[in-house]
Amino acid sequence: PAVQWALEENITQGVGGGRYDPAGKVTRAQAVTFLWRAAGKPEPTMKKNPFTDVKRDQYYYKAVLWAVEKNITKGTSETTFSPNDGCTRGQGVTFLYRYEESPAISGGTNPFKDVSSGQYFYTPVLWAVANEITYGTSDMEFSPNATCTRAQIVTFLYRDLAEK
Numbered sequence: 471p472a473v474q475w476a477l478e479e480n481i482t483q484g485v486g487g488g489r490y491d492p493a494g495k496v497t498r499a500q501a502v503t504f505l506w507r508a509a510g511k512p513e514p515t516m517k518k519n520p521f522t523d524v525k526r527d528q529y530y531y532k533a534v535l536w537a538v539e540k541n542i543t544k545g546t547s548e549t550t551f552s553p554n555d556g557c558t559r560g561q562g563v564t565f566l567y568r569y570e571e572s573p574a575i576s577g578g579t580n581p582f583k584d585v586s587s588g589q590y591f592y593t594p595v596l597w598a599v600a601n602e603i604t605y606g607t608s609d610m611e612f613s614p615n616a617t618c619t620r621a622q623i624v625t626f627l628y629r630d631l632a633e634k
Contacts, residue, residue: 499553502565509536516535567594568594601630
């Protein structure tokens, strides 16, 4: 249902030839654009683009500016967003967590040996699991550095935004 929802809501399209490619890797630009579209394509108000690798004529330009403005992402450095880099599972849940304005989480324990306190994605991962937005790749691993697939990122979005 997540992929169907994302297609029907114009959050994403297929890759051509009638295919969605659920196992395909998602870039940082795609992940932020999917979230921006799910949010209704809000117009960013910031006028200065801080990133040298995000050009005005790119499909993700407004999405990236909006995400920075809303503190959803800060980029990979002060001057780069790295739009073509793979979006990791840790980044994907962090984008959503920040979109939801970093809600407090209560209770629960961290079952993942690859998610440690102090990592930027620690609280977002625990929040995502507590809210059944995602689960680990196994009972004891989240795989925060693995690149998100197209199916995973729209499932995260669907469980957070559509099922509520």
